[in-house]
Amino acid sequence: MPDISPLPPGTTIGILGGGQLGRMLSLAASRLGMRTHIYCPDPNSPAFEVTPHKTVAAYEDETALAAFANAVDVITYEFENVPAATADFLAARKPLRPGARALSVSQDRLAEKAFLSSKNIPVAPYRPVASPEELESAITDLGLPAVLKTTRLGYDGKGQRVLRDRAEAAEAFAALSPKPLVLEAFVPFSQEISVVVARSLSGEVRSYDPAENVHRNHILATSTVPAAIPPSLAKHAGLIAKAIVVALDYVGVLGVEFFVVPGESRPTLLVNEIAPRVHNSGHWTEAVCLTDQFEQHIRAILGWPLGDPARLADVVMENLVGDEVNRVPSALDGLTQPHLYGKLQTRPGRKMGHVNRLLRPDQP
Numbered sequence: 001m002p003d004i005s006p007l008p009p010g011t012t013i014g015i016l017g018g019g020q021l022g023r024m025l026s027l028a029a030s031r032l033g034m035r036t037h038i039y040c041p042d043p044n045s046p047a048f049e050v051t052p053h054k055t056v057a058a059y060e061d062e063t064a065l066a067a068f069a070n071a072v073d074v075i076t077y078e079f080e081n082v083p084a085a086t087a088d089f090l091a092a093r094k095p096l097r098p099g100a101r102a103l104s105v106s107q108d109r110l111a112e113k114a115f116l117s118s119k120n121i122p123v124a125p126y127r128p129v130a131s132p133e134e135l136e137s138a139i140t141d142l143g144l145p146a147v148l149k150t151t152r153l154g155y156d157g158k159g160q161r162v163l164r165d166r167a168e169a170a171e172a173f174a175a176l177s178p179k180p181l182v183l184e185a186f187v188p189f190s191q192e193i194s195v196v197v198a199r200s201l202s203g204e205v206r207s208y209d210p211a212e213n214v215h216r217n218h219i220l221a222t223s224t225v226p227a228a229i230p231p232s233l234a235k236h237a238g239l240i241a242k243a244i245v246v247a248l249d250y251v252g253v254l255g256v257e258f259f260v261v262p263g264e265s266r267p268t269l270l271v272n273e274i275a276p277r278v279h280n281s282g283h284w285t286e287a288v289c290l291t292d293q294f295e296q297h298i299r300a301i302l303g304w305p306l307g308d309p310a311r312l313a314d315v316v317m318e319n320l321v322g323d324e325v326n327r328v329p330s331a332l333d334g335l336t337q338p339h340l341y342g343k344l345q346t347r348p349g350r351k352m353g354h355v356n357r358l359l360r361p362d363q364p
């Protein structure tokens with residue numbers, strides 16, 4: 001039986017990854033009286049600004065990993081591409097929450113789709129593609145347009161190409177790496193939504209309302225809650241998210257991205273992707289939920305009871321990408337909650353912060 005007794009205030013939480021998600025987790029942990037120790041190879045990590053305990057080292061550096069494990073009581077992560085060897089090394093020394101299985105499933109699109117399909121959770125039709133010949137037969141099976149993706153290391157639309165005709169296939173196959181690839185049927189979705197769900201150490205599951213997400217240049221631009229979907233579909237999305245965390249024996253917060261597909265009688269859902277961490281489309285919870293996703297994740301990995309995910313107002317989260325961060329402070333008003341990540345350099349396409357804007361009933 002694993003030990004499920006709650007960890008006390010004063011616990012040191014090790015966080016792998018020093019980006020904005022690690023920073024926000026660290027802030028939430030501090031509010032609960034915890035210390036955080038952040039491990040990241042980049043000395044300029046924004047999360048380092050909010051804790052004095054840090055390790056700057058490669059994820060393969062076993063000496064640094066051993067010292068890190070020694071210095072902390074429990075370990076979590078802010079990104080899904082933690083190398084499997086790193087996860088195993090750490091998990092042998094301290095509790096790793098969520099566990100290594102969540103990483104192995106979510107860092108490989110083929111493993112993820114196979115896992116979801118094995119649980120009867122619908123995903124877009126797909127075929128593995130390891131060679132130009134396999135791509136040809138996958139196109140024959142799935143038709144065009146279709147989306148060719150790397151199975152690993154893709155984010156914000158990187159590592160994927162939409163194929164409109166066969167002439168594009170060879171070039172796209174050559175351009176995308178690492179191999180193997182996966183071909184997905186093009187989903188004629190009406191909306192993209194996501195659910196942030198949490199599971200505690202004792203198996204309690206709570207999910208937040210679905211957010212409706214709009215991307216610009218492949219980067220999340222806005223998350224609006226409530227999503228403009230029927231209540232039955234929102235409930236169904238929550239049940240799918242719950243089934244995923246239960247099947248993974250998951251501890252912590254997980255993001256599930258869905259496509260809403262219009263149907264003859266009613267819309268249906270396909271899962272696009274899962275992320276074993278706090279999620280950009282859950283930042284709105286900071287403004288309108290008693291327990292936001294960051295506190296929820298910290299509670300879960302500490303073995304604490306989960307907080308109430310109920311939403312107290314309608315809200316839109318807007319990412320501040322690149323120069324958009326300069327809108328703060330002039331564009332702020334009394335209904336807008338800013339959150340900037342303290343990144344030293346503004347670059348096009350870089351997420352610099354976000355704002356949560358409360359929606360009054362008369363606003364769009």
Ligand code: AMP
Pocket residue numbers: 124147154155156157158160184185186187188189192215218257272273
């Ligand atoms: P992903 O990296 O898989 O989350 O894909 C990034 C974005 O590309 C998604 O949010 C969709 O807008 C679009 N996309 C990905 N896969 C498909 C698909 N199979 N059909 C249509 N659009 C897709």
